Amino acid sequence: MTLLRLEPRGEASRAMVYLTPLIAVALTLVSGFLLFWAMGFDPVKALHAFFIAPVSSVRGVGELAVKATPLVLCAIGLAIGFRANVWNIGAEGQLTLGAIVGGGIALAFYGEGGWWLLPLMIVGGMVGGALWAAIPAFLRIRFNASEILTSLMLNYVAVHLLNYLMHGPYRDPEGFAFPESRLFEADAVMPLLVAGTRVHLGSLFALLAVAGGWFLMARTFIGFQIKVIGLTPTAAGYAGFNQKKIIWLTLLLSGALAGLAGLGEVAGPIGQLNPTISPGYGYTAIIVAFLGRLHPVGILLAGFLMALSFIGGEAAQIALGLPKAITGVFQGMLLFFLLATDVLIRYRLRFGAKTAPKPIAGRAAA
Amino acid sequence: MDSATLSTTRASTPPHRLELRGITKRFPGCLANDSVDLVLKPGEIHALLGENGAGKSTLVKIIYGVLHADAGTLLWQGQETMIPDPAGARRLGIGMVFQHFSLFDTLTVAENISLGLDNPGPMDALSQRIAEVSERYGLSLDPRRHVHHLSVGERQRVEIVRCLLQDPRLLIMDEPTSVLTPQEATRLFETLRVLAAEGCTILYISHKLEEIRALCDTATVLRGGRVVGSCDPRKETARSLAEMMIGTELSTPERLPHGVAGAPKLQVRHLSTTSDNPFATNLKDVSFEVRAGEILGIAGVAGNGQAELMAALSGEELLPEPAAVTIEGRPVGHLGPRERRELGLAFVPEERLGRGAVPELSLSENALLSGYAREPLVRSGLVHFGRARSYAERIIGAFNVVTHGHRAEARSLSGGNLQKFIIGREILQRPRLLVVGQPTWGVDAGAAAAIHRALIALAQDGAAVLVISQDLDELFVLSNRIAVLFHGRLSDSRPTHQTSVEEIGLLMGGLFNHPPDEDEE
Numbered sequence: 001m002t003l004l005r006l007e008p009r010g011e012a013s014r015a016m017v018y019l020t021p022l023i024a025v026a027l028t029l030v031s032g033f034l035l036f037w038a039m040g041f042d043p044v045k046a047l048h049a050f051f052i053a054p055v056s057s058v059r060g061v062g063e064l065a066v067k068a069t070p071l072v073l074c075a076i077g078l079a080i081g082f083r084a085n086v087w088n089i090g091a092e093g094q095l096t097l098g099a100i101v102g103g104g105i106a107l108a109f110y111g112e113g114g115w116w117l118l119p120l121m122i123v124g125g126m127v128g129g130a131l132w133a134a135i136p137a138f139l140r141i142r143f144n145a146s147e148i149l150t151s152l153m154l155n156y157v158a159v160h161l162l163n164y165l166m167h168g169p170y171r172d173p174e175g176f177a178f179p180e181s182r183l184f185e186a187d188a189v190m191p192l193l194v195a196g197t198r199v200h201l202g203s204l205f206a207l208l209a210v211a212g213g214w215f216l217m218a219r220t221f222i223g224f225q226i227k228v229i230g231l232t233p234t235a236a237g238y239a240g241f242n243q244k245k246i247i248w249l250t251l252l253l254s255g256a257l258a259g260l261a262g263l264g265e266v267a268g269p270i271g272q273l274n275p276t277i278s279p280g281y282g283y284t285a286i287i288v289a290f291l292g293r294l295h296p297v298g299i300l301l302a303g304f305l306m307a308l309s310f311i312g313g314e315a316a317q318i319a320l321g322l323p324k325a326i327t328g329v330f331q332g333m334l335l336f337f338l339l340a341t342d343v344l345i346r347y348r349l350r351f352g353a354k355t356a357p358k359p360i361a362g363r364a365a366a
Numbered sequence: 367m368d369s370a371t372l373s374t375t376r377a378s379t380p381p382h383r384l385e386l387r388g389i390t391k392r393f394p395g396c397l398a399n400d401s402v403d404l405v406l407k408p409g410e411i412h413a414l415l416g417e418n419g420a421g422k423s424t425l426v427k428i429i430y431g432v433l434h435a436d437a438g439t440l441l442w443q444g445q446e447t448m449i450p451d452p453a454g455a456r457r458l459g460i461g462m463v464f465q466h467f468s469l470f471d472t473l474t475v476a477e478n479i480s481l482g483l484d485n486p487g488p489m490d491a492l493s494q495r496i497a498e499v500s501e502r503y504g505l506s507l508d509p510r511r512h513v514h515h516l517s518v519g520e521r522q523r524v525e526i527v528r529c530l531l532q533d534p535r536l537l538i539m540d541e542p543t544s545v546l547t548p549q550e551a552t553r554l555f556e557t558l559r560v561l562a563a564e565g566c567t568i569l570y571i572s573h574k575l576e577e578i579r580a581l582c583d584t585a586t587v588l589r590g591g592r593v594v595g596s597c598d599p600r601k602e603t604a605r606s607l608a609e610m611m612i613g614t615e616l617s618t619p620e621r622l623p624h625g626v627a628g629a630p631k632l633q634v635r636h637l638s639t640t641s642d643n644p645f646a647t648n649l650k651d652v653s654f655e656v657r658a659g660e661i662l663g664i665a666g667v668a669g670n671g672q673a674e675l676m677a678a679l680s681g682e683e684l685l686p687e688p689a690a691v692t693i694e695g696r697p698v699g700h701l702g703p704r705e706r707r708e709l710g711l712a713f714v715p716e717e718r719l720g721r722g723a724v725p726e727l728s729l730s731e732n733a734l735l736s737g738y739a740r741e742p743l744v745r746s747g748l749v750h751f752g753r754a755r756s757y758a759e760r761i762i763g764a765f766n767v768v769t770h771g772h773r774a775e776a777r778s779l780s781g782g783n784l785q786k787f788i789i790g791r792e793i794l795q796r797p798r799l800l801v802v803g804q805p806t807w808g809v810d811a812g813a814a815a816a817i818h819r820a821l822i823a824l825a826q827d828g829a830a831v832l833v834i835s836q837d838l839d840e841l842f843v844l845s846n847r848i849a850v851l852f853h854g855r856l857s858d859s860r861p862t863h864q865t866s867v868e869e870i871g872l873l874m875g876g877l878f879n880h881p882p883d884e885d886e887e
Contacts, residue, residue: 219748219749220747220748220749221738221744221747221748221749222747223749224731224734224749227727227731228724228727228735231724231725231726231727232720232721232724232725232726234717234720234721235720235721235722235723235724235735237682237703237721238680238682238703238713238715238721238722238735238736239703239704239735239736239738240681240702240703240704240705240706240707240739241704242702
């Protein structure tokens with residue numbers, strides 16, 4: 001009767017775990033092709049402008065790394081929490097607080113900085129993000145309040161706090177009342193790593209976070225506890241793993257990494273504080289974490305892919321006059337197709353009607 | 367039953383009540399039923415025997431219309447029939463009492479029954495019919511009582527009466543006595559015999575062999591999805607039936623010598639619990655001790671406080687009074703599972719997949735799950751995966767776990783093999799005290815014997831072993847002493863050789879011989 005059926009697999013397909021992100025990317029490209037075509041653009045040219053042109057120069061690749069840096073930093077922390085069933089949706093707010101605290105240090109010591117200023121800002125950014133994440137952690141443990149809601153709501157609080165600061169205490173005294181801070185002095189700026197690009201020290205931290213995240217999950221006993229708690233909380237209780245400790249640890253860690261990402265933005269490509277330090281990196285990082293299968297290496301690759309969607313979206317706006325929403329459309333399609341194709345891990349597609357049972361001769365091997 | 371009379375008049379000999387021919391059912395990766403033939407005659411009590419995974423449940427679900435066979439035919443009263451769904455099965459006259467009841471606690475008996483009927487009619491008339499039917503078959507049941515007041519045995523009667531009201535010609539009973547005391551089981555058998563004498567066919571699924579010998583006229587044995595034989599169970603021994611089920615010879619464990627117990631390893635004194643969960647059974651003033659070298663058995667029907675006792679002993683539930691539980695004299699009530707493990711406690715929970723093991727993780731990772739506390743598997747915060755692997759391999763080797771290696775996911779193992787792995791994991795940590803819940807529940811006979819031997823060997827090496835089980839046969843094989851848990855209270859223990867299944871059965875029904883307590887609610 002039906003032409004297409006889903007048949008459960010005996011066990012999860014390992015190949016599909018790795019293949020479905022690729023299938024999702026391919027489907028996104030096909031849909032993008034159709035979308036551009038329907039809108040009356042030359043689809044080949046549009047896709048080229050979106051995905052190829054932005055990365056066909058050293059500078060373009062550098063921009064890709066700059067965009068991927070905050071995504072990867074946030075996503076590594078989020079993924080570790082997600083593995084433990086701790087659903088931190090508040091990376092955007094934690095990133096903002098990292099920028100507020102770390103950037104605030106740069107402004108506080110304006111004109112009297114030294115070699116120690118940047119390290120202090122980095123520590124400050126991480127502490128700021130971690131403290132912001134400590135609020136949902138406390139509420140979850142003390143009142144069993146869902147960290148999904150509390151961390152999400154705190155994002156809005158963080159953005160309003162930033163807005164207040166930009167219109168008040170942080171505003172550049174010589175800035176003609178524009179809601180922007182002073183430009184950071186040289187001691188307060190991330191050093192560049194590659195000449196001719198904007199790739200900065202933050203990218204190195206992102207790579208360290210990838211390595212550290214892998215080490216934590218693959219080699220340490222804490223990582224094992226995180227896995228067990230995420231998969232089977234009752235087994236973790238039986239084994240005697242302290243779930244409260246893991247909730248604290250994962251939220252503080254992801255908050256600190258998001259805070260570092262925020263500090264990296266204001267002390268890196270932006271170079272000052274302003275009300276729009278993040279185009280939604282903290283939210284996109286959730287997509288990056290899942291697209292990367294919650295695995296650090298996968299997250300690194302997914303971070304680059306999502307960075308490309310940001311850059312490509314901008315390029316497409318300039319080259320083709322497409323609306324700004326095009327970036328969100330592509331990101332949304334990607335997540336949609338990824339979630340949809342995930343079904344292939346546990347099910348296989350069968351074409352045609354249900355097959356009649358074969359006659360069984362003797363003992364079947366299967 | 368017009369169709370029945372029709373076909374009886376047409377055929378010269380009365381047709382079989384139900385005949386299955388070549389029933390085959392395949393699931394991804396397994397052949398659950400492999401051309402099964404089965405004949406059920408009117409008025410017979412027919413046992414369906416087999417180990418876990420032999421295909422009994424699948425076959426029964428096909429008869430009751432829950433599943434559909436891939437191949438084969440089903441003849442009801444001599445006529446080829448398609449059973450589309452359970453409602454269709456009920457219309458034909460097939461009733462089924464499941465192992466797990468589907469009753470609403472907050473409704474009365476009559477309301478529950480009316481919900482399960484296709485046309486219940488007015489409540490007064492229904493209550494009248496319930497009273498009549500339960501009277502006729504010796505199933506005493508008050509239609510106006512609320513289900514949450516009923517004991518497990520009474521709840522089962524509700525399910526049975528619900529089936530009987532539909533005038534079944536075939537009644538399927540899935541492991542009906544697993545939740546009953548021996549006395550309740552005896553009463554159930556009387557009911558079933560009356561039913562059979564009236565011509566109702568009973569298909570009886572169980573792995574309790576003594577029961578089948580006492581009750582059934584015919585037995586069909588399934589192994590690996592196929593019928594491997596049928597026999598008259600009254601002419602067989604429990605041992606020969608078991609060997610038919612597993613297909614090899616059965617070795618029975620040696621019993622422990624009595625009176626060799628040493629110093630107390632685990633002491634529980636005046637343990638009471640209060641839970642926020644309204645469905646939990648609070649423990650009331652439970653006291654006992656387990657000594658080195660002995661096995662103490664705690665019997666009881668499920669839901670009488672076993673889960674709460676296990677949690678209090680393992681440390682998953684912390685106790686306000688540290689001295690309520692002591693390990694080798696040290697108060698541990700305030701300590702979590704990890705600290706208690708370090709003091710020498712090992713623990714096998716009743717729920718093996720999802721508590722005792724993480725389904726998605728490999729066997730080496732599952733070896734680490736509890737092994738980290740007493741084996742050198744973690745060094746300065748890092749997991750020593752090589753050692754976890756060799757620990758898993760040692761368990762697999764020592765306990766004959768059938769698996770394709772330490773990389774296999776826990777959920778890929780059969781129930782018996784996973785239980786051998788978990789028990790092996792705990793025993794190889796050389797615990798001074800082992801607490802085991804339902805060690806062989808749902809485990810095939812071969813694995814059960816291996817598990818029993820391992821527990822006895824551990825006690826002989828000087829460890830104290832506490833077994834909490836609903837299976838009296840098991841407790842009588844294993845334990846030096848037996849106590850009974852009922853409504854959160856624990857009876858005094860008595861030496862196994864001085865008691866009997868009957869006496870323990872009475873205790874399981876709540877007839878403690880010390881005086882009843884004043885603080886009963």
